[in-house]
Amino acid sequence: MKKGFIYKRIAEILEHQILGNTLQAGDKLPSLRTICREYGVSQNTALKAYYLLESKMLIETRPQSGYYVRYSNKHLPGKPSVSQPLDVASFTGQEEIVATVYEHLGEESKHPFALAEPSLALLPVAKLNKALVLATRSLHGSGVAYDKMEGNERLRRQIARWSYAMECSLSHEDIITTSGCLNAVSYCLMSVTKKGDTVAMESPVSFGMLQIASALGLKILELPTDPDFGVDINALEKALKKGAVNACLLISNFSNPLGSYMPDEHKKDIVKLIQRYNIPLIENDINGDVYFGTSRPKSCKTFDDSGLVLWCGSVSKTLAPGYRVGWVAAGRFKEAVQRNKLYHTISTTSITQEVIAHFLETGRYENHLKKLRQTLHTNLLKYTAAIMEYFPTGTRISNPKGGFVIWLELPPNIDTRIILKRSLPLGINFAPGNIFTLQSQFHNCLRLNLALPWNESIEGNLRLLGSLFNDYIKKVAPSP
Amino acid sequence: MKKGFIYKRIAEILEHQILGNTLQAGDKLPSLRTICREYGVSQNTALKAYYLLESKMLIETRPQSGYYVRYSNKHLPGKPSVSQPLDVASFTGQEEIVATVYEHLGEESKHPFALAEPSLALLPVAKLNKALVLATRSLHGSGVAYDKMEGNERLRRQIARWSYAMECSLSHEDIITTSGCLNAVSYCLMSVTKKGDTVAMESPVSFGMLQIASALGLKILELPTDPDFGVDINALEKALKKGAVNACLLISNFSNPLGSYMPDEHKKDIVKLIQRYNIPLIENDINGDVYFGTSRPKSCKTFDDSGLVLWCGSVSKTLAPGYRVGWVAAGRFKEAVQRNKLYHTISTTSITQEVIAHFLETGRYENHLKKLRQTLHTNLLKYTAAIMEYFPTGTRISNPKGGFVIWLELPPNIDTRIILKRSLPLGINFAPGNIFTLQSQFHNCLRLNLALPWNESIEGNLRLLGSLFNDYIKKVAPSP
Numbered sequence: 014m015k016k017g018f019i020y021k022r023i024a025e026i027l028e029h030q031i032l033g034n035t036l037q038a039g040d041k042l043p044s045l046r047t048i049c050r051e052y053g054v055s056q057n058t059a060l061k062a063y064y065l066l067e068s069k070m071l072i073e074t075r076p077q078s079g080y081y082v083r084y085s086n087k088h089l090p091g092k093p094s095v096s097q098p099l100d101v102a103s104f105t106g107q108e109e110i111v112a113t114v115y116e117h118l119g120e121e122s123k124h125p126f127a128l129a130e131p132s133l134a135l136l137p138v139a140k141l142n143k144a145l146v147l148a149t150r151s152l153h154g155s156g157v158a159y160d161k162m163e164g165n166e167r168l169r170r171q172i173a174r175w176s177y178a179m180e181c182s183l184s185h186e187d188i189i190t191t192s193g194c195l196n197a198v199s200y201c202l203m204s205v206t207k208k209g210d211t212v213a214m215e216s217p218v219s220f221g222m223l224q225i226a227s228a229l230g231l232k233i234l235e236l237p238t239d240p241d242f243g244v245d246i247n248a249l250e251k252a253l254k255k256g257a258v259n260a261c262l263l264i265s266n267f268s269n270p271l272g273s274y275m276p277d278e279h280k281k282d283i284v285k286l287i288q289r290y291n292i293p294l295i296e297n298d299i300n301g302d303v304y305f306g307t308s309r310p311k312s313c314k315t316f317d318d319s320g321l322v323l324w325c326g327s328v329s330k331t332l333a334p335g336y337r338v339g340w341v342a343a344g345r346f347k348e349a350v351q352r353n354k355l356y357h358t359i360s361t362t363s364i365t366q367e368v369i370a371h372f373l374e375t376g377r378y379e380n381h382l383k384k385l386r387q388t389l390h391t392n393l394l395k396y397t398a399a400i401m402e403y404f405p406t407g408t409r410i411s412n413p414k415g416g417f418v419i420w421l422e423l424p425p426n427i428d429t430r431i432i433l434k435r436s437l438p439l440g441i442n443f444a445p446g447n448i449f450t451l452q453s454q455f456h457n458c459l460r461l462n463l464a465l466p467w468n469e470s471i472e473g474n475l476r477l478l479g480s481l482f483n484d485y486i487k488k489v490a491p492s493p
Numbered sequence: 494m495k496k497g498f499i500y501k502r503i504a505e506i507l508e509h510q511i512l513g514n515t516l517q518a519g520d521k522l523p524s525l526r527t528i529c530r531e532y533g534v535s536q537n538t539a540l541k542a543y544y545l546l547e548s549k550m551l552i553e554t555r556p557q558s559g560y561y562v563r564y565s566n567k568h569l570p571g572k573p574s575v576s577q578p579l580d581v582a583s584f585t586g587q588e589e590i591v592a593t594v595y596e597h598l599g600e601e602s603k604h605p606f607a608l609a610e611p612s613l614a615l616l617p618v619a620k621l622n623k624a625l626v627l628a629t630r631s632l633h634g635s636g637v638a639y640d641k642m643e644g645n646e647r648l649r650r651q652i653a654r655w656s657y658a659m660e661c662s663l664s665h666e667d668i669i670t671t672s673g674c675l676n677a678v679s680y681c682l683m684s685v686t687k688k689g690d691t692v693a694m695e696s697p698v699s700f701g702m703l704q705i706a707s708a709l710g711l712k713i714l715e716l717p718t719d720p721d722f723g724v725d726i727n728a729l730e731k732a733l734k735k736g737a738v739n740a741c742l743l744i745s746n747f748s749n750p751l752g753s754y755m756p757d758e759h760k761k762d763i764v765k766l767i768q769r770y771n772i773p774l775i776e777n778d779i780n781g782d783v784y785f786g787t788s789r790p791k792s793c794k795t796f797d798d799s800g801l802v803l804w805c806g807s808v809s810k811t812l813a814p815g816y817r818v819g820w821v822a823a824g825r826f827k828e829a830v831q832r833n834k835l836y837h838t839i840s841t842t843s844i845t846q847e848v849i850a851h852f853l854e855t856g857r858y859e860n861h862l863k864k865l866r867q868t869l870h871t872n873l874l875k876y877t878a879a880i881m882e883y884f885p886t887g888t889r890i891s892n893p894k895g896g897f898v899i900w901l902e903l904p905p906n907i908d909t910r911i912i913l914k915r916s917l918p919l920g921i922n923f924a925p926g927n928i929f930t931l932q933s934q935f936h937n938c939l940r941l942n943l944a945l946p947w948n949e950s951i952e953g954n955l956r957l958l959g960s961l962f963n964d965y966i967k968k969v970a971p972s973p
Contacts, residue, residue, distance in 0.1 A: 118840060119633075119641040133634045141637055142629045145844070149622045153599075154613045157621055159814040161599040192672060192817075196838040208688055208710070221839070228836040230688070334639040335843030337672075356708045358676040359701070360598060362842040363815030364625070 020061035023052055027062070031071050031082055038398030039391040039467070042072060042080040073394075076307040078387060083394055090401055091409040093271065093422040095245075098216040098235035098452050110430060110448050111220050117442070119335075125474055127442035129219075129269055129417045130334060131464040135388060137381050141333060141368060144377075148367035156364030162355055164190025164340070165366035171373035172326070172340050178309040179301065181324075187342040189351050190361050193334075194299040194327035197341040197350075198262065199225050200357075201323045204349035205293040206231055210259035213252055215244050217420075217449030217458070219269040222262055222297065233451055234258060240411050240420070243268060243275035246282055253290040260293045266310045267300040270420045270449050270460035272413025277311050284316040293346065295323045299330055299339075302382055304415040305390040320344030328369055330417055330464070331385060332378065336365035386415075392463045393419060399472050403479030405486050417464045422446075422457060423482060429459045432481050441474050500541035503532055507542070511551055511562055518878030519871040519947070522552060522560040555870060556787040557863075563874055570881055571889040573751065573902040575725075578696040578715035578932050590910060590928050591700050597922070599815075605954055607922035609699075609749060609897045610814055611944035615868060617861050621813055621848060624857075628847035636844030642835055644670025644820070645846035651853035652806070652820050658789040659781065661804075667822040669831050670841050673814075674779040674807035677821040677830075678742065679705050680837075681803045684829035685773040686711055690739035693732055695724050697900070697929030697938070699749040702742055702777065713931055714738060720891050720900070723748060723755035726762055733770040740773050746790045747780040750900045750929050750940035752893025757791050764796040773826065775803045779810055779819075782862055784895040785870040800825030808849055810897055810944070811865060812858065816845035866895075872943045873899060879952050883959030885966050897944045902926075902937060903962060909939045912961050921954050 030036045043051070048059035063080055066072040073083050114127045149155040152165075163169070169185035176183040191197040198221075206212065208230035214222060216235030226233055234252055237245040244263060252258045263283070265275045275283070287294045296313045304310055314324035323346055327339030338361075343350040354360075372378045396419050397410055409422040423429065429445040436442070446458025465471055510516045523531070528539035543560055546552045553563050594607045629635040632645075643649070649665035656663040671677040678701075686692065688710035694702060696715030706713055714732055717725040724743060732738045743763070745755045755763070767774045776793045784790055794804035803826055807819030818841075823830040834840075852858045876899050877890055889902040903909065909925040916923070926938025945951055 115642060115835065119639045119843075130639060133638055136634075136637050138635050138637050142635050145629060146626065149625060154616075154815070155618050155622050156815050157616050157618050157813045158613055159599045159610060162595060192838045192842070195836075199837045203708075221836075224836045228683075228833065329839075333637045335634070335636045335840070337838065337840070337842045353708065355595065356675075356701075356704045357679045357837075358672045358817065359809075360815070360817070362672070362817045362845055363599075364845065365842055 019052070019054055020058045020065065023048065023054070023059070023062035024065040027066060028069070028071060036082045038082050039394040040082045041078075042082065044079055075305070075387070075390060081391065081394065090397065091407070093240045093409045093411050093420055093458070095240065096216045096235075096238045096454065098237065098450065098454060110433075110445060111224065113433070113437070114442070114444050114448065125442065125465060125471065126461040127444050129330065129460075129462055129464070131330060131417070132466055134466040135385060135464055136332065137377070140377060141372070144368045144371040145364070147371055148364055151371070152363060152367040156362075156367060158363065160360040160363040160366065162360060163351055164188070164361055165363065165370055168338070168366045168370035168373070169340070171370050175373060176342070179311045179315050181312060181315040183342050187344075187347065188340050189343065189347065189354060190366055191339040191341060191354065192337040192358070192361050193329045193339040194297060194325050195221050195225060195339075196337070197325040197327070197339045198222060198295060198297055200350045200353040201295045201325065201341060201343060201346070202226060202229055202231065202260070202262070203353045204343065204346045205260050205295070205323070211257060213249060213258045213261045215263060215268055215271065215273070217270050217446065217455050219264070220444075220448045223449075223451060226262070227451070235450060235452060238268070238271060238273060240271050240273055242279060243273040244283075246279060246286070249283070250286055253286060253292060258292055260295060261287060262295045262297065263313070264297045264300065265313050266298055267303065267413050267416030269300065269416065270418050270444065272411040272416055272418065272420055274310065274414045280311060280313045281316045284313050284322065287321050288319045291321070293321050293323060296325065298324055298326050300416040301326070302331055303386055303389060303417065305386060305393070306414055310415070314342065317344065323350070328378075331382060332369065332372065333365070336369065337362060338365050338369045388466075389417065389463050392465070392467050395467050395472075396461065396463060396475065399475040400479070403476045405479070405482050417462060419461050419463055421459050421461070423459070424486065425457050427457045427482065427485065429457060432478075432485060435481050436478055439477060441478055443478070499532070499534055500538045500545065503528065503534070503539070503542035504545040507546060508549070508551060516562045518562050519874040520562045521558075522562065524559055555785070555867070558867060561871065561874060570877065571887070573720045573889045573891050573900055573938070575719045576696045576715075576717050576934065578717065578930065578934060590913075590925060591704065593913070593917070594922070594924050594928065605922065605945060605951065606941040607924050609810065609940075609942055609944070611810060611865075611897070612946055614946040615865060615944055616812060617857070620857060621852070624848045624851040625844070627851055628844055631851070632843060632847040636842075636847060638843065640840040640843040640846065642840060643831060644668070644841060645843065645850055648818070648846045648850035648853070649820070651850050655853060656822070659791045659795050661792060661795040663822050667824075667827065668820050669823065669827065669834060670846055671819040671821060671834065672817040672838070672841050673809045673819040674777060674805050675701050675705060675819075676817070677805040677807070677819045678702060678775060678777055680830045680833040681775045681805065681821060681823060681826070682706060682709055682711065682740070682742070683833045684823065684826045685740050685775070685803070691737055693729060693738045693741045695743060695748055695751065695753070697750050697926065697935050699744070699777075700924075700928045703929070703931060706742070707931070715930060715932060718748070718751060718753060720751050720753055722759060723753040724763075726759060726766070729763070730766055733766060733772060738772055740775065741767060742775045742777065743793070744777045744780065745793050746778055747783065747893050747896030749780065749896065750898050750924065752891040752896055752898060752900055754790065754894045760791060760793045761796045764793050764802065767801055768799045771801070773801050773803060776805065778804055778806050780896040781806070782811055783866055783869060783897065785866060785873070786894055790895070794822065797824065803830070808858075811862060812849070812852065813845070816849065817842060818845050818849045868946075869897065869943050872945070872947050875947050875952075876941065876943060876955065879955040880959070883956045885959070885962050897942060899941050899943055901939050901941070903939070904966065905937050907937045907962065907965065909937060912958075912965060915961050916958055919957060921958055923958070
């Protein structure tokens, strides 16, 4: 091999293997050291070959892990559109479809793709069981007695410690535990709004947040949202200026379902905005720990010195959904949130909080997260490749930088609810796009759960789902 | 001894021992067999002696256990008054005092009398820990996965089975689990009322129920309530007739704090009433399993064939407060309650429900309850005797037929809040009467927790508390 082109040659060989499916999406590439040894080149040359492949979007780096194949023999998929919701919410009947999605909650086998719920296979069940026995020993009264109103102190100290990863120096006294993140959001909404108020949210937005806000009699202002950068700040500012918003409820990191990730500068700007208009921001940061980049992204709370940001999180997506352990640092609304918790349920389950405290203290949580992040990132690549292979041409796919879900935008003449009716009898569920809004939009979109162990059955389900869409397009809605 | 009077002679000896404090309130009397052997008399004669003592209110019988000393060398205490609340609620600032009461939630040593919370010493902690390990084995995913929306099926089947004890044939499909009983009440209120509605309750009434109703923006109609027989049905009927009530919220068995027990006939009448006016009744039956009589009292739900009764319960007072396991059979409002549960918290903690299911299945719960009922009944007698001994003359005392609390009515010139401020620094807490109403009443009342292991320290605390009241009367508020 001629020396001047050796890195290109290496890149060509690898590209050939990728395009020929010898190396498949999500596969790990040989380490730089292996490339050096196999081709007898310097580390610098090996690195240049990988840079070249990276610039072609064929591979991507993953911190502390190495290089991975990104897509196989197809072009890059298009990004989903920036959403353009109306100013006024028009309540349509999503309830029935949401019920379909939730129907098999707790029965993993029956909803592979519908809920943003981690498969048990990805969770450290045996280690949690061990920690449960430890918790019965370490916790006063083995968790049989009432917990304190504000929650388990050991857990609250760990969450405070953990908050330093996002450069947010909380103290345990800032934190109140809840029964999961949605429960935290619920108490926050009760604390900062009253019936008839308007809450600004992303669009599309997690149906859980739509439901709780609607149940509390709140109006929802859906804001235009970019699949990469999150909510449109100008649109938010306009609404705030008009006095049309009483509170904001945003998922700053790896939003659900879009996967958008608000850059730090945006977070700063949003905090400045809400401070200027003195409007509380409920920040749902349930996905912040599951980043595919190098470090924990910051939160809006990081930039808040006014106490207007109510920062909510939980381990329901990452560790133990059934434990119902969440929390909130509610800033200046702490007292009100604590009162609402007291009024609605007195205190939270004692024992499961202690288990999570153990997990955080011993570093087991971070160990587990390292694996989980890898798995989800690999799955994102595998799903993307499979969707590009099996779904209709023109399907747009989100490329989240973290989180548990992938968002698809199919050609506009498709209604995903119709396909859901056909896929359900085949044992394939998913969340159709229009349940993520209270307006008439996203009918051609859908959300898939990434938190499943990748295997042939998952790929088979994606293939089957893709064929249902293709059949539908061919027979019912041929493109003009 | 002359044969004709032998039973009287035996009764005299025992009365002498009781009045002389040889036998103390709560002590078990010798069994009939022992009396027969000791005095060489027939069982019939022994029985007649005990009947005589019972007719003098000196002893009382306890099913499957025997005879117990009732009061010592004092007269019977007066009963608390029938309450006479106003028609219109006048919100006064009870919040601060409620916060004082809850301040040390989860710290048993710091609130001996304030909360209706069972002492850990009365709970089967070791057995629950064993059941917890079993539950990690029997439950799919060891409780790490989300529970079903409606709750653990095994638990729901056991609650349904259990409901037969009150002649109420529920099926597991009627039942939704919640995070404790107050959480069930909260979902029920959300399901059957809207902001501004009026809820009829007993008066005095558990402050938890006042708080959740107020937090939901509901008005509260407090009804006159008899310390023995519960809510005044005529007053309720009058209010219903006027259309002034949108829902009822009652504690039918061993109400909190008054301890009233609604007779079956009253329950029937109330169910007929709400059916006639088509008004839902939320029935808080958290205390129904802790009866001092022979069998589980019925509930209003027993007599309901309309689906208007929402029957709520939990094991928070009897078995494991920190587990947060409650339930509701919401009749025709089941769907709405389930939706509210979903919206506010998705599902309840999985593992603790499975533990309680084990406890119910194996009969351990009933075994535990048998002991708990004995302890509480004995404590009621011990408390009553001590209060008669140490508290101001004229203190009226409730005589509940079950439950966890005792209600005192002191002379009318006493404000128990003032005494609370003095007793707190001495480590003695209690729940002052006026937090059980939103009106200006019960300022001379207080509630004490019975669910503590009786010992010298408890008696000492009662003595100290009594002396604070006596001092206050002497120095500040001498009777006219």
